[in-house]
Amino acid sequence: MGNSSKGTFLSLRLSHELKQALEEHCSEHGESPSLFARRLLEENFPQRLDIEKSRDSPQKVFRQNKERNSNEFKSRFEILLTSSEKNAISERAKLDGCSSRQWVIDAIRAGLTREPQFNADEINVLGESNYQLLAINRKLRQLLQELNKNPEEMFAINLLKDFRVSISHHIDKVNMAIRASLERWGLE
Numbered sequence: 555m556g557n558s559s560k561g562t563f564l565s566l567r568l569s570h571e572l573k574q575a576l577e578e579h580c581s582e583h584g585e586s587p588s589l590f591a592r593r594l595l596e597e598n599f600p601q602r603l604d605i606e607k608s609r610d611s612p613q614k615v616f617r618q619n620k621e622r623n624s625n626e627f628k629s630r631f632e633i634l635l636t637s638s639e640k641n642a643i644s645e646r647a648k649l650d651g652c653s654s655r656q657w658v659i660d661a662i663r664a665g666l667t668r669e670p671q672f673n674a675d676e677i678n679v680l681g682e683s684n685y686q687l688l689a690i691n692r693k694l695r696q697l698l699q700e701l702n703k704n705p706e707e708m709f710a711i712n713l714l715k716d717f718r719v720s721i722s723h724h725i726d727k728v729n730m731a732i733r734a735s736l737e738r739w740g741l742e
Contacts, residue, residue, distance in 0.1 A: 566591075616666040651675060660735075672735040684728050687721055694718045 568576070580590050635643070640654075647657035650673040660671035672680065698714050701707045 564591075615668050667734075669734060670731065672732065677732050677735060680728055680732055684725050684732075687725050687728075691718060691721050691725070694721070 576587055576590070580587050585593075643654050643657055647654045650657060652660070652673060663669075664671045694714055694717065698711060698718070701711045701714065
């Protein structure tokens with residue numbers, strides 16, 4: 555490996571057949587072998603890349619801060635796509651059960667906030683999960699009320715209280731994620 559001002563170099567020893575297959579693939583897809591290899595590595599190590607990016611060049615991550623005012627003016631932003639990009643977006647939007655426009659907005663918001671933007675099916679699953687957690691939380695509250703009648707059970711009481719607090723925090727986080735996907739909040 556060698557260093558340059560823009561990054562690090564990596565040399566690979568490939569068999570003749572593998573090199574030929576790589577060159578043919580890249581030629582068919584209009585991509586250089588270097589870009590192809592970099593893309594493969596980036597796809598296979600996304601978590602590590604996020605750590606490295608944050609060390610090398612901190613990028614601002616936006617947070618959703620409040621509900622958007624329904625009277626807030628929306629600015630037009632036009633982009634030009636290739637036919638294949640537009641078709642791919644249309645296909646993904648259909649699979650996610652939304653319009654192409656909404657899919658693009660969700661992709662942009664996910665990129666800005668680094669938070670997931672859920673489709674309708676995912677929101678339903680998360681809602682059902684939270685519903686089940688709320689039921690568990692109610693049962694824990696009832697159990698704690700019974701245990702509180704017997705002070706000798708203080709260890710169990712404290713353990714259950716901590717467990718209940720953890721569940722409540724999780725429920726709140728999931729509710730915020732659901733609301734963030736359903737409502738477009740302001741970014742800061």
